[in-house]
Amino acid sequence: MILAIIFVLVVFPALISWADYLKKVPAYQFVVDGEVWFTIANRGALEKALTDYQQQYLEKVDPEAQVKKISFAQDVQFVPVEVRKDQIDPFEYAVERIYAVEDEAVEIIIKKGDNFWNLAKTYNITVADLEILNPEVDPHRIYPGDKLVVSPFNPVLDVMIELENTVLEAIPFTVQYQKNNNMFTHEKAIIREGTEGEKEVVYQITLRNGYQEKLEAIQETTLKEPTNALVRIGTRTTVYRGGRVNYGVVQGKRISSTYGWRIHPITGKRRFHDGLDIAANHGNSVYAYTDGRVIEAGWNGGYGNCVLIDHGNGLKTRYAHLSRINVKVGQKIKTGQKIGAVGSTGNSTGPHLHFEVIKNGKTQNPLNYL
Numbered sequence: 001m002i003l004a005i006i007f008v009l010v011v012f013p014a015l016i017s018w019a020d021y022l023k024k025v026p027a028y029q030f031v032v033d034g035e036v037w038f039t040i041a042n043r044g045a046l047e048k049a050l051t052d053y054q055q056q057y058l059e060k061v062d063p064e065a066q067v068k069k070i071s072f073a074q075d076v077q078f079v080p081v082e083v084r085k086d087q088i089d090p091f092e093y094a095v096e097r098i099y100a101v102e103d104e105a106v107e108i109i110i111k112k113g114d115n116f117w118n119l120a121k122t123y124n125i126t127v128a129d130l131e132i133l134n135p136e137v138d139p140h141r142i143y144p145g146d147k148l149v150v151s152p153f154n155p156v157l158d159v160m161i162e163l164e165n166t167v168l169e170a171i172p173f174t175v176q177y178q179k180n181n182n183m184f185t186h187e188k189a190i191i192r193e194g195t196e197g198e199k200e201v202v203y204q205i206t207l208r209n210g211y212q213e214k215l216e217a218i219q220e221t222t223l224k225e226p227t228n229a230l231v232r233i234g235t236r237t238t239v240y241r242g243g244r245v246n247y248g249v250v251q252g253k254r255i256s257s258t259y260g261w262r263i264h265p266i267t268g269k270r271r272f273h274d275g276l277d278i279a280a281n282h283g284n285s286v287y288a289y290t291d292g293r294v295i296e297a298g299w300n301g302g303y304g305n306c307v308l309i310d311h312g313n314g315l316k317t318r319y320a321h322l323s324r325i326n327v328k329v330g331q332k333i334k335t336g337q338k339i340g341a342v343g344s345t346g347n348s349t350g351p352h353l354h355f356e357v358i359k360n361g362k363t364q365n366p367l368n369y370l
């Protein structure tokens with residue numbers, strides 16, 4: 001009798017709870033590259049958490065861009081299992097693991113005199129990578145106090161996003177020269193101004209954790225052809241000398257950035273470039289465009305060491321990012337006179353001359369003036 005009472009009151013409930021404890025329920029293991037990260041009961045809630053996690057990397061992407069595919073760089077699987085209830089992990093733990101970070105982004109604060117070129121050197125990365133890490137920053141417009149990412153945010157679970165974005169871009173015009181024996185070598189006459197063309201470019205983009213990993217133009221459609229400028233010049237040859245190009249104001253390598261609007265293919269943000277960038281060797285001489293008087297010579301914020309010349313008739317030219325300045329304010333200048341040397345001071349991504357033409361207070365496309 002006593003045994004029966006013990007059985008009913010103690011052993012039986014213990015057996016019931018033991019059986020309940022051993023009972024298995026359906027669940028899912030979240031497996032990353034073959035390693036079980038956690039076990040969860042509600043697959044729907046986990047999928048929602050993963051989607052939220054992936055979507056955060058779309059925040060800074062152009063809303064006009066077409067998202068083709070979102071995936072993880074790692075092999076990610078949901079494996080259906082039967083486990084005891086106590087083997088199921090709390091949902092908060094799952095979220096914590098999904099959002100785990102390997103390396104936080106390293107941000108620096110811009111100081112006076114910093115530019116993309118010397119910062120890239122300091123942090124041992126390329127200028128191109130610095131631009132990729134900071135797609136919202138215009139390298140030509142950084143100011144002391146601004147923040148700049150120099151080392152990327154690196155989560156444990158990498159999100160890969162494939163995009164396609166169509167942007168309008170300018171087609172720069174070229175300048176055709178017509179030689180004239182009756183003109184002095186430094187003389188120029190614009191017969192026809194050039195106008196930029198327009199094209200539609202389709203970019204195929206791959207982002208890893210929001211940073212550009214691959215960017216490729218896969219299709220270009222010309223909407224409007226450019227009209228080349230026609231300039232009459234004195235008999236001296238103006239172009240191509242031993243692979244170098246004589247742009248008049250500097251002996252350069254190539255035009256690295258033209259004048260006008262630019263749309264960032266990832267962020268969709270528009271930027272205006274108010275001059276012509278001519279990539280050139282550090283220290284190359286910079287020459288005055290034409291006769292005039294120096295009205296600015298010295299440090300000028302993002303322009304770095306900069307010279308501004310007034311040529312009269314509402315025409316001014318600016319020469320920026322110089323490593324050296326050879327003229328003083330008020331000085332009279334002759335066409336082709338040396339005014340300084342190519343550098344990378346101010347907001348610059350490498351040694352180049354930023355040449356600006358200002359007519360009646362408005363910047364003009366310098367290609368029409370060279």
Ligand SMILES: [Zn+2]
Nearest residue numbers: 275276277354
């Ligand atoms: Zn520039």
